[in-house]
Amino acid sequence: MRVRRRSTPKGRGLAVTDWRVPLSDLDYGSEEANAVQRVIASKWLSMGPEVHAFEQEFAAMQKAEHALAVSSATAGIHLALLALGVGPGDEVIQPALNFVAAANMTVAIGATPVFADICCLDEPTIDPSEVERVISPRTKAVVVMHYGGSLCRMGELTELCAAHGIAIVEDACHAVGVAYHDARNRWPTGIMAGSIGDISAFSFFSNKNIASGEGGMVVTNRADLAERVRLLRSHGMTTLTWDRHRGHAASYDVVNPGYNYRLDELHAALGRAQLKKLGRNNQRRRNLLGSYRQAVQSLAGWTMPFADTVENSSGHLMVIVAPDPDVRERAVRALRQSGIQSSMHYPCIADFTGFTAGSGENLELTRQFTRRAITLPLYPTMDSDRIKEIVEVLRAVDAKPEER
Numbered sequence: 001m002r003v004r005r006r007s008t009p010k011g012r013g014l015a016v017t018d019w020r021v022p023l024s025d026l027d028y029g030s031e032e033a034n035a036v037q038r039v040i041a042s043k044w045l046s047m048g049p050e051v052h053a054f055e056q057e058f059a060a061m062q063k064a065e066h067a068l069a070v071s072s073a074t075a076g077i078h079l080a081l082l083a084l085g086v087g088p089g090d091e092v093i094q095p096a097l098n099f100v101a102a103a104n105m106t107v108a109i110g111a112t113p114v115f116a117d118i119c120c121l122d123e124p125t126i127d128p129s130e131v132e133r134v135i136s137p138r139t140k141a142v143v144v145m146h147y148g149g150s151l152c153r154m155g156e157l158t159e160l161c162a163a164h165g166i167a168i169v170e171d172a173c174h175a176v177g178v179a180y181h182d183a184r185n186r187w188p189t190g191i192m193a194g195s196i197g198d199i200s201a202f203s204f205f206s207n208k209n210i211a212s213g214e215g216g217m218v219v220t221n222r223a224d225l226a227e228r229v230r231l232l233r234s235h236g237m238t239t240l241t242w243d244r245h246r247g248h249a250a251s252y253d254v255v256n257p258g259y260n261y262r263l264d265e266l267h268a269a270l271g272r273a274q275l276k277k278l279g280r281n282n283q284r285r286r287n288l289l290g291s292y293r294q295a296v297q298s299l300a301g302w303t304m305p306f307a308d309t310v311e312n313s314s315g316h317l318m319v320i321v322a323p324d325p326d327v328r329e330r331a332v333r334a335l336r337q338s339g340i341q342s343s344m345h346y347p348c349i350a351d352f353t354g355f356t357a358g359s360g361e362n363l364e365l366t367r368q369f370t371r372r373a374i375t376l377p378l379y380p381t382m383d384s385d386r387i388k389e390i391v392e393v394l395r396a397v398d399a400k401p402e403e404r
């Protein structure tokens with residue numbers, strides 16, 4: 001796509017976009033600029049005080065024992081699986097409706113992804129009964145993903161995995177800053193997404209609710225897992241350059257082979273500025289989802305997943321399900337012609353060329369969902385008038401059935 005520069009709404013600097021209404025947009029301002037300036041003035045760029053403070057603040061928000069900053073959520077999922085001891089010959093059950101990171105990391109460590117279907121089109125998160133069906137003696141972990149910021153059925157999944165001695169990894173990339181609500185009250189309210197399973201990973205990629213460009217956080221309440229992740233993220237070394245700089249250590253040992261998955265100070269400082277805005281911005285997202293919900297009700301045959309539980313979501317994505325794949329295609333075209341960006345979260349992983357050798361059966365609902373779902377614009381600074389405009393484009397598509 002050709003890239004065009006336009007002024008930001010407040011006239012500060014230039015933004016890069018080609019869409020009149022983009023899918024997502026940053027809420028960046030003087031807080032982020034000051035954060036970067038602070039790091040530059042400190043002349044310390046690698047893992048140091050900003051990373052440490054970000055970890056502390058994130059752990060406090062999560063009400064979790066340990067938060068470990070990493071270079072991306074993909075790195076975090078990799079380390080989570082390694083810390084759990086998953087390896088060659090093991091199976092990791094996970095949704096095929098996900099970004100490919102967890103599946104890729106499963107394969108990277110020599111294990112096999114086993115895909116489980118979603119609950120239904122209104123609740124496109126992993127179905128606990130499908131997980132139960134595919135559990136085998138080789139199952140070592142289940143990765144769950146809180147789609148769009150609405151949580152999986154964690155009560156059922158937790159009981160199931162505990163009964164089978166299987167670990168839970170939460171891919172919590174969509175669900176930062178959201179507490180779990182269990183309809184059957186099996187969990188105390190207030191427990192945060194990402195603090196429910198054994199270990200979790202968050203992403204701070206550019207389009208996430210906390211956006212720093214790249215970056216991630218691993219969260220766990222288990223000291224053993226935290227210690228392994230801490231070592232693995234920095235080459236298995238017992239001390240950091242920062243420790244040695246401060247005179248806290250003179251040398252280091254390498255206790256196991258590891259990686260460079262460290263986060264740098266600039267990204268940590270941006271993450272801290274964004275974390276301060278998270279509560280307000282997640283609420284703005286929920287308000288916009290509420291407006292979308294109202295508008296979508298007037299569209300015959302279209303549905304909105306998790307429509308009844310918008311208030312319990314981080315509001316990461318606005319997804320709508322078209323009456324059929326043909327209407328979906330025409331709607332995407334009409335949106336594009338109106339300068340409105342849309343997307344689809346996600347193609348079925350089992351259908352990617354690199355994954356077709358794996359288990360791809362029994363994903364009927366996942367495949368139906370991917371053929372009918374559209375992701376619409378949603379970001380904290382979005383004007384709610386845009387929603388009416390977007391829904392009118394969809395209504396006009398519906399009004400022309402003869403073109404189907």
Ligand SMILES: Cc1ncc(COP(=O)(O)O)c(C=O)c1O
Binds near residue numbers: 071073074075
């Ligand atoms: C659900 C999900 N999982 C994993 C990832 C990977 O995150 P990162 O880009 O930080 O590695 C993403 C990011 O797009 C995501 O949305």
